Amino acid sequence: VILGHSIAFSLQYTSNVPNFASDFLQRTSASAITNALVSVDTFFVLSGLLTSYLLLKEMKKSKGRINWFIFYFHRYWRLTPIYMIMIGIYATLFNHMIFGPARPPTDTSCDRKWWMNLLYINNFVDKSEDLCLAWSWYLNNDMQFYVLSPLLIVPLFYKELIGVIISVAFLFGVTITSGVISYNYKLPPSTLGGGDPNTDPTHFMTSYYIRPYCRMGPYVCGVLTGYILHKTKGKYQINTYMNLLGWALAATCASAVLYGLSGAFRGEHLLSVEESAVYNALHRSVWGAAVCWVIFACATGNGGFINTLLSWSAFVPLSRLTYASYLVHLIVMNVFNLSRTRPFYMTDYAQVYLFLGHLFISYAVAFVASLLFESPFMALEKIIFPSRARK
Secondary structure (H helix, E strand, O other), rough: HHHHHHOOOOHHEEEHHHHHHHHHHHHOOOOOOOOOOHHHHHHHHHHHHHHHHHHHHHHHHOOOOOOHHHHHOOOOHHHHHHHHHHHHHHHHOHHHHOOOOOOOOOOOOOHHHHHHHHHHOHHHOOOHHHHHHHHHHHHHHHHHHHHHHHHHHHHHHHHHHHHHHHHHHHHHHHHHHHHHHHOOOOOEEEOOOOOOOOOOHHHHHHHHHHHHHHHHHOOOOHHHHHHHHHOOOOOOOOOHHHHHHHHHHHHHHHHHHHHHOOHHOOOOOOOOOOHHHHHHHHHHHHHHOOOOOOOOHHHHHOHHHHHHOOOOOHHHHHHHHHHHHHHHHHHHHHHHHHHOOOOEEEHHHHHHHHHHHHHHHHHHHHHHHHHHHHHHHHHHHHHHHHHHHHH
């Protein structure tokens, strides 16, 4: 996410935008970055999987008795305090952090729409300029999916077949809805284009990209994977040939999603409105299914060296800062970009340099923000609900 944003938000401040962007889009290898929007869908998969697995585990332990107030309160309390504080900082202090000639007019979106963020519904705005802390659309989707998750998970606990049917119906509904919206608005397959002249990107963000009914597919895939891991208890030996086949299919699906638009970006085959609709309907869920295979294979001991890599202990402390770093990273990037006194010449080396700098500073700021604003509220929850803390 930080890599993709680092490149996307720095280009407008460079002196060689047309040449660099054109050359970058021509490379097949760059498709993993230009199509990195699916990295967000990976987080939706993880969210659905963990919610499903942990809720099913708790329901089994308590014989189906769940305190739903605590279920929802914990999620809201976990996300909201630091989220609201970052909105306050962005709305009041952001412009005072910028000292370059590119300093923008004061953004009033948070003054007008902050309450939508508080209720986690700001992904239903009609205009992108009304998005307060625009990148927080992800949090709103994730919260909405969490609110709906018992509709998928509870049936899986009591009536497995009915639960699976409901989840598949949700997945099918999201797929059809995404395709219909894409076709109706004549959307291209990506924010970077890739569609023929008949496509129109005007409504891509507000009518498709940030809408929950177009983004829930990977979350449902995660819910089903969490259910499977709960049933198998993380122990399932896969035949060697079936394991290889599973990895091959997952790699093929992931590669098709990441590199499927490389020809369109090079101008060799621009997607029609119909082709774009099919791509927009399917590619997020296909990516989610591929990620689910990786998780399932690694969790059941069939992941080989990939499991060893993903289980590296250094990822544990970094993972605890993921949420805070997501909230602060674009503030860090925008302060840097808008404080520049002149455009710079973009190269691959410069992009790597910028990315590493943004990554390091974002995590450093996230560490401080987590200590000051996130951890105290988590500790306060343990005081308010000591029984949950013991669990």
